[in-house]
Amino acid sequence: MKTNPFTSSIFENTWSKHFNGGKDLVAFEFIKGLKFVKNSPNGIYVNAGRNLTKGLYYDLDLTKSDYKGKTFLIYDVPSYFDLEEFNAASNSSLRLKTVFQYQGFLMDITSFNSQDEYINSQFSSKNRREFRSNQRRLETCFDIDYSFIHGAISQVEFDALFKHFYALLSKRFADKQTNYHHLSARKWSYYKDLVFRMLQEKKASLLVISKTNTPIGITLNFHAEDILFETITVFDPDYYKFSIGKTSIIKLLEWCFENNYRISDFSKGDFSYKHKWSNLVYDFHYHILYDSKSIMSRLRAQYAVSYYKLKLYLREKKVNELYRKYKFFITGGHKExxxxxxxxxxxxxxxxxxxxxxxxxxxxxxxxxxxxxxxxxxxxxxxxxxxxxxxxxxxxxxxxxxxxxxxxxxxxxxx
Incomplete structure (x- = not known):
């Protein structure tokens, strides 16, 4: 991957500014494409961006040995990125452990000629009539505008749009009575800073569905050379009957075909709509690289494996959902x-x-x-x-x- 947005200098520097005190990130000769920050409590080096990326790619140079005595944690490596298979070299003590964490979902449109052709392959004629009917009703009832912002935007216009984005997300998760971690002051400040800068360089985009110039649906995307990463999407729940979420996916598909993209990636998060729209399910793994000749490095690696296996177990038992609801109430969340x-x-x-x-x-x-x-x-x-x-x-x-x-x-x- 040549233009991964999550290893770009804009992404890394903005993340460091908000979550690493603006300190310089650490690069290593043995691993290409990633930079790291040292996690002080356990001494593990963690990729810049941590779990706020949607997929990382890297290359290893086993002729280099600056990994000696160290342990590295790399979040969110998708199986479809086709990293070169790790084979331990006889003259290298570097080893790799992988831990499955999530399933991901995407639409691979490489072999299709249009969004209609792809939708025909995924849905029945009844479903397709429903999609068209919902969009037609939306446009009949309201003055609807679709815009795809992928490039320069003024700070004033962006600030107004992101204010709507925050309001829609807050309303959506207040209705669900669930804490949404991206709405914390720190993370939202990070996203606001990051997205504005990445829009200018076409590394990010915003699909906006507006009613009489008021956004009622927004999707934030990040861009690689031919992959669209759908990152955060929201629509006003008052319009739920009109299925704005489905219309958003169709509009993104249209854009991907018009701009020669081959993948629209829903990323992690197991939701029914992803199963229906995706034609490829893949795995997200955490990669743990360590020095097999160092006792401390091996212990840190095993600690990381055990920790993330426990997190996966708790997530499968829905403990994380209960936690988010609990956090919603203890942080003052409530319905009006x-x-x-x-x-x-x-x-x-x-x-x-x-x-x-x-x-x-x-x-x-x-x-x-x-x-x-x-x-x-x-x-x-x-x-x-x-x-x-x-x-x-x-x-x-x-x-x-x-x-x-x-x-x-x-x-x-x-x-």
């Missing part, structure tokens, strides 16, 4: 009170609705009525028409609302 107050509701069918003096018109786009949006958008999905035609009325006495379109209406009664 207004959202909780309107969790219990029922619908009532209406053939016609003519607002009487008991009802007053309300603007459901106002923040005070944000709890209504998911109901309004779901109604619109079932009855597609422009949002300009949709009105919402509130009963002045009872806790009920009416969503009214040009042809149909629906009453929501909150308990």
């Amino acid at each position: 009170k207004d959202d909780k107050a309107y969790e219990s509701y029922r619908f009532e069918k209406m053939n016609d609705f003519n607002p009487s003096e008991d009802y007053e018109s309300v603007d459901f786009e106002l923040e005070m009525y944000r709890f209504l949006r998911q109901f309004v958008y779901t109604f619109m999905f079932a009855n597609p028409e422009s949002i300009k035609n949709i009105k919402v009325f509130k009963n002045k006495v009872k806790n009920e609302f009416v969503i009214s379109g040009s042809k149909r209406s629906q009453k929501i009664i909150f308990d």
